[in-house]
Amino acid sequence: MTHGTSGPGNRGPARPSLRDGPGAPGTLTAVPHADQSPATTPEPTTPGAPRPTRVRPVPLTELAGQLGVRAPEGAGAPEAGVTGITHDSRAVRPGDLYAALPGARFHGAAFSEQAAKLGAAAVLTDPAGAERAAATGLPVLVVDDPRGRMGALAAAVYGEPGRDLLRIGITGTSGKTTTAYLIEGGLRAWERSRASDDRPAALTGLIGTVESRIGDERIKSERTTPEATDLQALFAVMREKGVHSVAMEVSSHALVLGRVDGCVFDVAVFNNLSPEHMEFHSDMEDYFRAKAELFTKERSRLGVVNLDDAYGRRLAEGESEVPVVTFSAAGSPDADWRAVDVESGLFDSTFTIEGPDGVSVPARSPLAGPFNVANALAAVVALVAAGADPKTAADGVAAVAGVPGRLERVDAGQGYLAVVDYAHKTDAVESVLRALRKVTPGRIHAVLGCGGDRDTTKRAPMGAALARLADTAVLTSDNPRSEDPLAILATMLAGAAEVPAAERGAVLLMEDRAAAIAAAVARAEPGDTVLVLGKGHEQGQDIAGVVRPFDDRRVLREAIERGAGTHAVTKHRNDQG
Numbered sequence: 034m035t036h037g038t039s040g041p042g043n044r045g046p047a048r049p050s051l052r053d054g055p056g057a058p059g060t061l062t063a064v065p066h067a068d069q070s071p072a073t074t075p076e077p078t079t080p081g082a083p084r085p086t087r088v089r090p091v092p093l094t095e096l097a098g099q100l101g102v103r104a105p106e107g108a109g110a111p112e113a114g115v116t117g118i119t120h121d122s123r124a125v126r127p128g129d130l131y132a133a134l135p136g137a138r139f140h141g142a143a144f145s146e147q148a149a150k151l152g153a154a155a156v157l158t159d160p161a162g163a164e165r166a167a168a169t170g171l172p173v174l175v176v177d178d179p180r181g182r183m184g185a186l187a188a189a190v191y192g193e194p195g196r197d198l199l200r201i202g203i204t205g206t207s208g209k210t211t212t213a214y215l216i217e218g219g220l221r222a223w224e225r226s227r228a229s230d231d232r233p234a235a236l237t238g239l240i241g242t243v244e245s246r247i248g249d250e251r252i253k254s255e256r257t258t259p260e261a262t263d264l265q266a267l268f269a270v271m272r273e274k275g276v277h278s279v280a281m282e283v284s285s286h287a288l289v290l291g292r293v294d295g296c297v298f299d300v301a302v303f304n305n306l307s308p309e310h311m312e313f314h315s316d317m318e319d320y321f322r323a324k325a326e327l328f329t330k331e332r333s334r335l336g337v338v339n340l341d342d343a344y345g346r347r348l349a350e351g352e353s354e355v356p357v358v359t360f361s362a363a364g365s366p367d368a369d370w371r372a373v374d375v376e377s378g379l380f381d382s383t384f385t386i387e388g389p390d391g392v393s394v395p396a397r398s399p400l401a402g403p404f405n406v407a408n409a410l411a412a413v414v415a416l417v418a419a420g421a422d423p424k425t426a427a428d429g430v431a432a433v434a435g436v437p438g439r440l441e442r443v444d445a446g447q448g449y450l451a452v453v454d455y456a457h458k459t460d461a462v463e464s465v466l467r468a469l470r471k472v473t474p475g476r477i478h479a480v481l482g483c484g485g486d487r488d489t490t491k492r493a494p495m496g497a498a499l500a501r502l503a504d505t506a507v508l509t510s511d512n513p514r515s516e517d518p519l520a521i522l523a524t525m526l527a528g529a530a531e532v533p534a535a536e537r538g539a540v541l542l543m544e545d546r547a548a549a550i551a552a553a554v555a556r557a558e559p560g561d562t563v564l565v566l567g568k569g570h571e572q573g574q575d576i577a578g579v580v581r582p583f584d585d586r587r588v589l590r591e592a593i594e595r596g597a598g599t600h601a602v603t604k605h606r607n608d609q610g
């Protein structure tokens with residue numbers, strides 16, 4: 034993370050005027066930017082994942098043999114025993130093999146000296162990094178593609194820990210985190226159902242965007258799917274602590290970058306695919322191919338696939354290498370498992386799951402919206418595919434209390450619904466707004482931004498989606514990073530402006546996110562909904578490389594408690610004369 038001193042708050046008050054009226058339906062209004070909270074440096078975090086306490090040193094010669102390279106010579110090399118592995122020089126612990134990888138910004142070999150100082154036993158790198166790694170005096174293993182070899186090597190270093198775990202991997206554009214939490218709830222129920230007086234319920238694990246969980250222990254996540262060295266270390270810790278089964282998110286980045294190499298999933302789940310990460314994938318086909326990689330024999334044993342999704346259907350109709358079980362939240366008779374008799378409420382949905390051989394179980398999605406019926410159904414079917422009884426699985430999923438930052442309610446006794454949700458893709462924004470439209474009688478005042486230095490193609494469609502589906506669309510900042518927040522907003526606004534005036538709600542532009550939330554709150558009346566989208570569980574806002582603490586849930590609660598927002602909007606209206 035780089036830190037700078039500038040931020041939008043330092044750029045002066047001049048703002049382009051992008052308005053044709055002060056916030057009436059169908060109008061586009063720019064509201065000036067307010068002061069930001071002072072920049073703070075985030076809490077330092079120790080890089081890397083937790084490590085197992087008991088590791089058998091693996092002779093370097095054995096690892097060299099696995100890689101098919103000659104064991105390095107030099108002082109201590111033949112006897113060197115490796116007790117850990119990491120791709121990050123800052124996370125090296127004594128006895129580690131440091132994997133010095135070529136990257137987009139650096140070559141990891143540039144950090145070999147740091148790795149050596151921290152006690153690395155040896156370095157793994159490619160020919161381009163060999164010389165710099167050797168300059169440390171450490172033994173060096175050289176292969177053409179160290180990233181591609183790192184997963185299997187990490188599994189070997191930690192004694193193949195994943196083999197002792199039942200692993201369920203979840204991929205798709207939307208719903209990975211939610212489905213992973215729901216599956217973990219089902220795993221807990223399943224383990225409890227198998228416990229006895231002399232055999233307590235085994236612990237369950239979760240690995241994903243928000244956090245990793247080992248039973249009730251929670252570890253903050255750095256990314257959705259950990260790098261292979263961290264992942265294998267985490268599996269080893271889970272094994273050590275008695276975890277029996279784990280639900281894990283598998284991102285397309287992970288599949289492309291070999292993060293799940295050395296890991297075979299017992300069950301792989303595919304939720305859906307919609308445009309996202311177009312800065313990383315060349316097109317939708319490339320994105321799909323990355324996801325489909327999870328359904329190869331090398332990666333999984335059995336697939337659980339959403340037949341309601343066009344790409345899921347492709348997997349089901351022959352593009353999965355492993356056998357697939359299909360599900361349909363729309364009740365399609367073509368699917369192996371279906372949700373029928375769906376009743377959606379403000380806070381949850383109830384339905385019946387029908388499966389093969391006349392199986393029929395009552396089920397509940399503990400989160401609102403039809404898309405969460407799909408997530409809950411996916412979770413139950415994945416658990417059944419892993420061996421759980423359908424009723425135990427459905428009950429476990431229904432009992433999940435909530436998922437951080439996913440349709441999370443903020444209740445300060447305000448008389449209207451206030452919700453924070455992580456939707457930050459067009460499809461997700463549309464899903465959540467459509468879902469709320471079905472169950473809420475009042476108007477919806479929604480806040481949304483788009484991240485900087487990420488997929489730019491979704492900005493206009495997201496602006497349009499919000500303008501079309503919300504009564505008030507407050508466009509604002511969401512981690513602009515190195516980009517000018519106003520430039521991002523201008524693109525979102527251009528999308529909103531494409532929606533015919535008769536079909537769009539009031540559109541406000543407020544660069545300052547807290548002011549945007551306050552503005553949405555100010556418009557809310559009893560029966561309405563305030564919906565703050567995009568950041569969900571996130572704790573910070575990255576503006577020009579400076580991360581300021583920012584939690585939508587806290588800011589929303591404070592705005593409600595202050596009854597705030599009125600001031601900002603009134604002031605603006607006064608400014609307009």
Ligand SMILES: CC(=O)N[C@H]1[C@@H](OP(=O)(O)OP(=O)(O)OC[C@H]2O[C@@H](n3ccc(=O)[nH]c3=O)[C@H](O)[C@@H]2O)O[C@H](CO)[C@@H](O)[C@@H]1O[C@H](C)C(=O)N[C@@H](C)C(=O)N[C@H](CCC(=O)O)C(=O)O
Pocket residue numbers: 120121122123133134135136137138139140141144255256257258259260284285286287290
């Ligand atoms: C595009 C991408 O995913 N890049 C990942 C990749 O970066 P890179 O290969 O370019 O690495 P680099 O920054 O040039 O550094 C080169 C090497 O030097 C090492 N290094 C670097 C600095 C240092 O002081 N010491 C050190 O050892 C790095 O660990 C790296 O191995 O390898 C790095 C670690 O090896 C990752 O941290 C980095 O993830 C970046 C930060 C990232 O944010 N990725 C996101 C987009 C991501 O992975 N997202 C997915 C999807 C989420 C979703 O579904 O929405 C996720 O799974 O989280």
Ligand SMILES: Nc1ncnc2c1ncn2[C@@H]1O[C@H](COP(=O)(O)OP(=O)(O)OP(=O)(O)O)[C@@H](O)[C@H]1O
Pocket residue numbers: 205206207208209210211212242257282304305404405407408438439440454455456457460461462464465569
């Ligand atoms: N099955 C679904 N279909 C469409 N939208 C969904 C679905 N599930 C969740 N969403 C929406 O997407 C948002 C993100 O959901 P979730 O975090 O579960 O997905 P994810 O795949 O983990 O996302 P990310 O890859 O961005 O971390 C939710 O807050 C919700 O608005």
